[in-house]
Amino acid sequence: DQQVKQNSPSLSVQEGRISILNCDYTNSMFDYFLWYKKYPAEGPTFLISISSIKDKNEDGRFTVFLNKSAKHLSLHIVPSQPGDSAVYFCAASQTNRDDKIIFGKGTRLHILP
């Protein structure tokens, strides 16, 4: 049972435009959501997170939106840059329980010149 789903395995976006990566989850008890970025042959790097008490969190070019009723979150990258080409993992957890962070399978983002 996949609790965190990233339904798009890949996405191509023109440089300078907005990249939108989507993530859906099934467990309504998740209250903490994270995005990670991963380059080939490297470990994932933590990008941005959001608590369920918020619906938006912004950090520079990166903004994460949370829609609890739809059990959906998205990562917006504006403007997209060549260095943003990577695999992006969505993750979720329940912070008040001894449960692990659950990762999605990732979306590969290609920024086109």
Added chain:
Amino acid sequence: SQTIHQWPATLVQPVGSPLSLECTVEGTSNPNLYWYRQAAGRGLQLLFYSVGIGQISSEVPQNLSASRPQDRQFILSSKKLLLSDSGFYLCAWSLSGPGLGAYEQYFGPGTRLTVT
């Protein structure tokens, strides 16, 4: 600041040989530690986690084992490697807190293991 080290970066081992991958964390105390595997074209699979010295929890039955002999040292081992053990192995740490999912995890650079 905290840093996490993993070695070796790449490893080619024959089937049936033993394995030992090491991970160390600097700049923090009593971290939660994790071993993940990323198989080709797949997501991150949690293999083991540890909330303290000598405390190991296994997520999936497999050919691998883990140990935490010191607070900031986490070791992944196998007595006899299988072809299916090939993959990209990642160590991660997080702050310890009310739950394993309370804080973000920080990953090491990974080890590419090829079993031949």
